[in-house]
Amino acid sequence: DFYNSSLCSELEKSKALFEEAQKYLVKGVNSPVRYFKPFPFFVEKAKDCYLFDVDGNKYIDYCLAYGPMVLGHANEAIINAVKEQLELGTAYGCPTEKEIILAKEVVDRIPCAEMVRFVNSGTEATMSAIRLARGVTGKKKVIKFDGAYHGAHDYVLVKSGSGALTHGTPNSPGIPEETTKNTILVPFNDEEAIEKSIKENKDEIACLMVEPVMGNVGCILPKEGYLEFLREITEENGILLIFDEVITGFRLARGGAQEYFDVVPDLATLGKILGGGFPIGAIVGKKEIMEMMSPSGPIYQAGTFNGNPISITAGIETLKQLDDRFYKETTKTAEKVANYLREVSEKYNIPAKVYNIASMFQIYFNDKEVLNYEIAKQSNTDLFMKYFWNLLENGVFIPPSQFECCFTSIKHDDEVIEKTINAIEEAFKNLE
Numbered sequence: 001d002f003y004n005s006s007l008c009s010e011l012e013k014s015k016a017l018f019e020e021a022q023k024y025l026v027k028g029v030n031s032p033v034r035y036f037k038p039f040p041f042f043v044e045k046a047k048d049c050y051l052f053d054v055d056g057n058k059y060i061d062y063c064l065a066y067g068p069m070v071l072g073h074a075n076e077a078i079i080n081a082v083k084e085q086l087e088l089g090t091a092y093g094c095p096t097e098k099e100i101i102l103a104k105e106v107v108d109r110i111p112c113a114e115m116v117r118f119v120n121s122g123t124e125a126t127m128s129a130i131r132l133a134r135g136v137t138g139k140k141k142v143i144k145f146d147g148a149y150h151g152a153h154d155y156v157l158v159k160s161g162s163g164a165l166t167h168g169t170p171n172s173p174g175i176p177e178e179t180t181k182n183t184i185l186v187p188f189n190d191e192e193a194i195e196k197s198i199k200e201n202k203d204e205i206a207c208l209m210v211e212p213v214m215g216n217v218g219c220i221l222p223k224e225g226y227l228e229f230l231r232e233i234t235e236e237n238g239i240l241l242i243f244d245e246v247i248t249g250f251r252l253a254r255g256g257a258q259e260y261f262d263v264v265p266d267l268a269t270l271g272k273i274l275g276g277g278f279p280i281g282a283i284v285g286k287k288e289i290m291e292m293m294s295p296s297g298p299i300y301q302a303g304t305f306n307g308n309p310i311s312i313t314a315g316i317e318t319l320k321q322l323d324d325r326f327y328k329e330t331t332k333t334a335e336k337v338a339n340y341l342r343e344v345s346e347k348y349n350i351p352a353k354v355y356n357i358a359s360m361f362q363i364y365f366n367d368k369e370v371l372n373y374e375i376a377k378q379s380n381t382d383l384f385m386k387y388f389w390n391l392l393e394n395g396v397f398i399p400p401s402q403f404e405c406c407f408t409s410i411k412h413d414d415e416v417i418e419k420t421i422n423a424i425e426e427a428f429k430n431l432e
């Protein structure tokens, strides 16, 4: 039983904390993806590309808090700026100049962004973007892809990815059928399926929401021309195209996936990297759509902590550091690890497919090209968890699920990659 990893017996403090945590927190955690069998390690601190657990172990981190920590943990410029802001107050309920500074930078970078509304999470961003699209078009239905994860709210928690899929509940109980009947599901990378669902729901579809690269069922790339196809067909049919760039925003390129693929949606949602390790989300888009939001328009969106000065400060300091070198280096390191995974899976004769783009990568224990959720689900998830534990024993932490994505940060330098490659080799030796 691979859950009986030798490491488990050494994680004494983590085990004790997990037992204590379970008394007060559901399964000991505050977000499902953080739980894995038999128990997760508890973190004491983090610096650069390393996590340190309470038992004194050090791991090279490819989870990076599920994406935000692209500058590595405890970035000095962010810490200093946040310290300064802390002294000036942490929430005002009034506007600040810093919100303009960050909004300007977002508008400058993201092709579809003419205006910005800052919120507190990716979940809030996608929820508000869908409401905005429905309000603007006067239509109800939303097209969503099988396995796409757009956060944990009712409109989109249908055939969802990430923790919902990992823990076996891609459709959550507690969501009224009346809500989800307006969410139309289609397979990714399939043009006919979109054409068919648009025909069947003619004039009823408010928006199509897509992760331009699917990052919550592993890492699934769009087929060449697919995003262009989505742009054209939505435009022809009066459907708003929303890119959920909570993962890809500021990651694939300066201007996210829309710059990388040169396809400009009507609206986009952002989060993760934008907050520099603090909670944030954003809805961005064309001025005439954004101005339909309250208080200039009737579509309601609000939040006590929207544009919170701490998150905004960290965001400003983060984007300042995302320069050409950042994109070049993080792409290079993710590619090195991905290429090694391809090499080693062949060497040990383990059927696998590996995908990478910019700082994102994932291996599927699957012999088919992974183009969508159905194929991703056929992967050998037990083998994945064995790979996960083998890596952890060798000092490398990746997200504990086949249905998540690994990330590199600017702190994953050549030496760290070399160590990672050695750990992967060790992990594969024991993957039988």
Ligand code: PLP
Residues within 6 Å of the ligand: 066, 120, 121, 122, 123, 124, 126, 149, 150, 151, 152, 162, 211, 215, 216, 244, 245, 246, 247, 271, 272, 280, 281
């Ligand atoms: N959209 C995508 C593509 C995501 O990956 C996530 C989170 O993983 C979300 C939305 C939800 O963001 P948050 O967890 O900040 O609510």
